Amino acid sequence: MDKNLDDIFSFDKTADDCVKCGKCIPVCTIHNVNADEVTSPRGFIDLLGAYKRGNLELDKTAKDIFESCFLCTACVEVCPKSLPTDMLIEQVRSDIAQKFGIAWYKKAFFLLLRHRWLNDLAFKLGWVFQTCGFKIKADIDSMNSRFNIPMLKADRLLPSLRKTSFLNAHPENINNGGKRKVAIFIGCLGNYNYRNIGDSLLEILEHLEIDAFLAKDQKCCSAPAYFTGDFDTVDHNAKFNIEYFEKFADDVEAIIVPEATCSAMLKIDYEHYFHDQPEWKERAHNVMKKVFMATEWLQNHTELESILAKKKQNTKIVTYHDPCHARKMQGIHEEPRSLIRQNYKIVEMSDPNSCCGFGGVTMQSEKYHFAKAAGAPKAAMIKETQADVVSAECSACRMQINASMNYAEVETVFKNPIELIADALREK
Numbered sequence: 001m002d003k004n005l006d007d008i009f010s011f012d013k014t015a016d017d018c019v020k021c022g023k024c025i026p027v028c029t030i031h032n033v034n035a036d037e038v039t040s041p042r043g044f045i046d047l048l049g050a051y052k053r054g055n056l057e058l059d060k061t062a063k064d065i066f067e068s069c070f071l072c073t074a075c076v077e078v079c080p081k082s083l084p085t086d087m088l089i090e091q092v093r094s095d096i097a098q099k100f101g102i103a104w105y106k107k108a109f110f111l112l113l114r115h116r117w118l119n120d121l122a123f124k125l126g127w128v129f130q131t132c133g134f135k136i137k138a139d140i141d142s143m144n145s146r147f148n149i150p151m152l153k154a155d156r157l158l159p160s161l162r163k164t165s166f167l168n169a170h171p172e173n174i175n176n177g178g179k180r181k182v183a184i185f186i187g188c189l190g191n192y193n194y195r196n197i198g199d200s201l202l203e204i205l206e207h208l209e210i211d212a213f214l215a216k217d218q219k220c221c222s223a224p225a226y227f228t229g230d231f232d233t234v235d236h237n238a239k240f241n242i243e244y245f246e247k248f249a250d251d252v253e254a255i256i257v258p259e260a261t262c263s264a265m266l267k268i269d270y271e272h273y274f275h276d277q278p279e280w281k282e283r284a285h286n287v288m289k290k291v292f293m294a295t296e297w298l299q300n301h302t303e304l305e306s307i308l309a310k311k312k313q314n315t316k317i318v319t320y321h322d323p324c325h326a327r328k329m330q331g332i333h334e335e336p337r338s339l340i341r342q343n344y345k346i347v348e349m350s351d352p353n354s355c356c357g358f359g360g361v362t363m364q365s366e367k368y369h370f371a372k373a374a375g376a377p378k379a380a381m382i383k384e385t386q387a388d389v390v391s392a393e394c395s396a397c398r399m400q401i402n403a404s405m406n407y408a409e410v411e412t413v414f415k416n417p418i419e420l421i422a423d424a425l426r427e428k
Contacts, residue, residue: 017081018045024075024085029355030068033373039068041075041085048088063096067362068370071227072324072355087272093229102230106361110233113188113220120165123192127161136160140413141194142402156368157406159193159399166191166198172216174202177209183245183252184212185266185291187259188220189395197258197395200422201294207425208302213252217244221265226273227360238270239280245287254301258294258418260326260394266291268329293326295393295417299335304421308342312427318344318420319387319412321378321401322353323394336393336417343424344389349381356392358400375404383410391417 024041025031031040038047047065050056071086079085102110112119130136134143143160145152152158166186182205190197205212219240225233245255257263267288274281298304318340327333333353340346357374358364364371378401382390390401390412398414405412415423 018042018083019080021080023078023080027074027078027354029070029072029074029357029359029374030370032377033357033370034068038065041079041083044069044085044089045083048092051092058092058095058099060100063100066092066096068367070355070357070359070363070370070374072359073328074324074353074355077328090226090229090269090272093227094231095229097229097231102228103365105365106228106230109361110225110228110230113222113225114233114236116217116219119188119192119220120168123161123165124163127163130161134158134160140402141196142406155407157403159189159395159402161192162195164195166195167214167216167218169195169199170202170214172214174205174212174214176206176211178211179209181211181213181252182297183215183248183255185215185218185221185255185257185259185262187257187262187395189399190259194395194398194416197416197418200416200419201256201258203422204298204304204418204425207307208304210302213248215244215248215255219244221262223261223265223269224361226265226269228362231273234273238273238284241266242270242280242283242287245290246283249287249290252290254297255291256294256297257291258393258416259396260293260323260330260332260392261396263291263293264325264329293330293332293335293393295336295339295421296330296332298421299338305339305342308339308421308424311343311424314343314424314427316344316388317386318346318389318391319349319382319385320346320352320417321349321356321382321390321392321397323392323397324355326393327353332393336391339421340391340417343427344420347385347387349378349385351381354378354381356397356400356404358396364400371400372404372407375400376408379404379408379410382412383408387412389413389415389420391415391420393417 020042028040037043069089073086075085112122136143141160142157145154148154186198219237222234222237270284322333356378357371359371402414
């Protein structure tokens, strides 16, 4: 984006730039499930401009409107002026949080994200007692509630917990020959729920003879808090991660992340967040230049594609979903496909770039009816391909798509591209 950050965060300037052309309406995730002009990108922008000028009170109605955006950035992708609607909404959500506070269960969740030891303890206890309240579907790392309670209906599929997290299951330094070395930022869902992603990434690095540094002191990238408006948690975690990464960045070629949302938060949103803290903005820019999505780095900086080309073809059909934080924010979509198609047949769904409907903590809690509605079209697209596997380099998408497929009784299995690649490498 070539806009100056001061211009980007000038709500009224952005509102004036919106020509009301309407190109954003057909691609807007919330407008497609709640066809109200107010909850559309140009509606959001108009209200943001009014708020900045003092013509709109930030009341509970405005709060409800601004919390209805999925932050999928589809509007930014098609906007002739590349207006940063998502970034403005992220900023106003901070004002909302300061005025109305943050729900207790979100505060508790964000507290865990600040403290790794507390997170480890909570998830360990969760693993011990999860069978009391949930029916475990171990083959897809998911579970259903045994009871119908608010925000946790029995038909809703959630990620299950592992006994030992990825970071606690391996030594911090893994020697695979010493020729090259990368660090791994795993992400919370990959660490505690979908652990096979990290295990598969280690297999790939071992095959490539690249040493791995697991960076065990890493904190959550704080994307859930950022999208909710809890900027205190963002400030705490972002500054910690920047200082921590600075300590080892010169010792590794890259910091690779098998998660689109975490990668986008580290590479892009940290700078957005620190727009009014110049020193930290510069430090974020300098250190996060080493951050890459895993398939991005593996495709462009290793011989993995040619190695996979020599492996056996798999009969499974794969369809690929483009996470919003990968394709729209980072321009990454060909890299995972290039690696996957060496061993699998890819059948594209009708709109792989459409948002799956995850939408963040608020959308997954009190506004889950919107998330459920937004996920239905994606499940239908996957079913139409008759694919054996749906893949995406994002565990938030995995959680949402698994739930959507469960509602629609679609039997396609979800796998991160890293898992598919590791499966292929095991073949002789």
